[in-house]
Amino acid sequence: MQFMKRPEPQEGELTTDRIEAFSDGVFAIAITLLILEIRLPHSEASHESLAASLWALWPSYFAYIFSFVMIGIYWVNHHYIFKIYRKTDHGFNLLNVFFLMCISFLPFPTAVLGSHLLDVDEQRTVVAFYVFGLFLPAFSWFLTWIYACFNYRLIDLRLSPKFVRYLTRKYGLSTVIYTFALILALIQPVLGLAIAVGLTFLYLLPSKKPVYVELQED
Amino acid sequence: MQFMKRPEPQEGELTTDRIEAFSDGVFAIAITLLILEIRLPHSEASHESLAASLWALWPSYFAYIFSFVMIGIYWVNHHYIFKIYRKTDHGFNLLNVFFLMCISFLPFPTAVLGSHLLDVDEQRTVVAFYVFGLFLPAFSWFLTWIYACFNYRLIDLRLSPKFVRYLTRKYGLSTVIYTFALILALIQPVLGLAIAVGLTFLYLLPSKKPVYVELQED
């Protein structure tokens, strides 16, 4: 990706260094905590062999891998987006805390998915709750973007309006699709999960390079 | 916010870089650990549906969100305050460790609030313990400030005395209000919690810009 060098912040503007370092910390911790949610059932309770118990944890492994990839993708996107921000402000800092809260929440639906996916009666609830866990960061991410790009409040002034609209459509569409997957999950759990997973894998493709326009000096 | 550039530390003075990086680490970890305190009751023990169980966890969600916001606010304030410190010393480092100890303690009252808020007999204890958990960082924060600003021990010498008094009043008043909320919680739990929560939300407003006076060169 080719980014233009970030403009120097004006006097009195807040730079984004601190918020990036703190966010990176939360990403790294949330992603590593996921493993704590995989737990062997107590050996006294179960009469199966250990191999069978380890095998029966496959929904937990799936949930671990998928949530790990999710958080990894958001980490990459967080870095991508901060390269085209020129500053931050108080409102954005609060929205970013809200976004991090949604990211940090993910280990819980991941644990629920891992421990109850095989319970046929509860599949609908389990999948819908997990897809809701995926929807939350997508939604809060969209909010931060809308806040930042509105009237070029925080983003690089040299970004082309067309590129800004492209990102708005992209992030808005993701939120819409996760909402749709959430509703679908209440009816057809497997299909809802498949759509949410598929959408996430699309994000593994490299992001589009930002497009800049040259600004006239004032 | 407009901050003046921090003065260069004198020879032999301790700079604040390391203490800031370590504190940031503790903030990021404490905030992310909060999610580990939300746990689904064992499915064998309960006869309710998963949806009902997830719903019954709402005090845990509330506690998660509120404690997340609390720690986030302290993180923002920690950065704010370190911009107007000119150095640190051994006593301050110890007080900062005490403050971080209070921040790291928060996940425990949060877990207690989440797991026992709906137990009517224990509501008084639960809420008082949680408000105590909110009081501790406010109190230790006030201590670090008093230590730092006394005779301009550690703070920027260019800060106006009026602004220093303003911060002292602000932090002192917070401690008093949390103490009051703590006592109230023992009598009227809901009211005590409401005051503590309300006070915290006041901190979501942007902090006042520091006011400097020009110093005469010696």
Added chain:
Amino acid sequence: MQFMKRPEPQEGELTTDRIEAFSDGVFAIAITLLILEIRLPHSEASHESLAASLWALWPSYFAYIFSFVMIGIYWVNHHYIFKIYRKTDHGFNLLNVFFLMCISFLPFPTAVLGSHLLDVDEQRTVVAFYVFGLFLPAFSWFLTWIYACFNYRLIDLRLSPKFVRYLTRKYGLSTVIYTFALILALIQPVLGLAIAVGLTFLYLLPSKKPVYVELQED
């Protein structure tokens, strides 16, 4: 070790700073989480003395120490290897996320080894699962290296082809030996574990200095 100064990244190339900081975070967290997997059995359940319980946890101590050393070694190697990379790209970032996923997974097989090693019936499963947990990072590490060194895609152009082949052989051989130890563990658990442990201890030796050739200026 003597490394040449890394070449300045070309315009539009991704530098490795961010990926290194994030990986360091994951390493530090995964290594510290290991202790959470050591747990005292509930005192009501057991009738032994506390001293006996603490003693009976020796497989957990062994697993803790060995996994700690493992992650420590990978951390050292991660730093070593990044000193001879000149840039990163999207594919490598994804492979690195996969590698970190394998590192973060290690606490789980460690917990299984610690809690079930003394269960004679399950020794085969336990050891094989743990050796599989050691195989995963070795395998994903090998993948990242193959990707990075193929046609000098990401590595320092000044590295001698002989040295690149040496590293390829070294990492490939490790993967092969872990695979062999994994198969052996299914037949002779103790022997399989011994080989995996022995191989790891070889990595405690200092790594070979990189060998550079001088490049002609274009």
Added chain:
Amino acid sequence: MQFMKRPEPQEGELTTDRIEAFSDGVFAIAITLLILEIRLPHSEASHESLAASLWALWPSYFAYIFSFVMIGIYWVNHHYIFKIYRKTDHGFNLLNVFFLMCISFLPFPTAVLGSHLLDVDEQRTVVAFYVFGLFLPAFSWFLTWIYACFNYRLIDLRLSPKFVRYLTRKYGLSTVIYTFALILALIQPVLGLAIAVGLTFLYLLPSKKPVYVELQED
């Protein structure tokens, strides 16, 4: 404290930046994980009020506070000592991993102390195990120092031999006293714990400034 500026590392020498950042990460995580070891007993199992349960956890609060202070002190000392190192090497890196392993282990004896201190029959075991947990970092710290200062292998060449001997005596004496407290704990638990706690509090005093001698230019 007044430190001389660290000498520039010679070509081919390993600098200490990376090892410091990684160690800081481990310190921050280990110190924050301590709170996870405080857990409320399941409400079904106990018939006491919540207030009584919270009160009965006082050994856990004591263990939390004391271990927090301990790790905080080691973090401060780690920074202090790295200011008088001029480089690191492979052997030191391994010893530092061993030291971090001992620091990361502390949450486990802390949990044991918290959960079993009030069990009169087990007091001897509990206290001895905890003091052993305090002995380990002191011992491994001493090892790293001996390795680093032997023949001025890694330390600043300008340090006065007298000051180096002072630190050797200080760290050696600490190890000896923790060993003594450990043995005493097996006979008189309360006394052994008191000595270990008292020794730790001595470390709250500011460390002595390093003493340098001017070196002749070669």
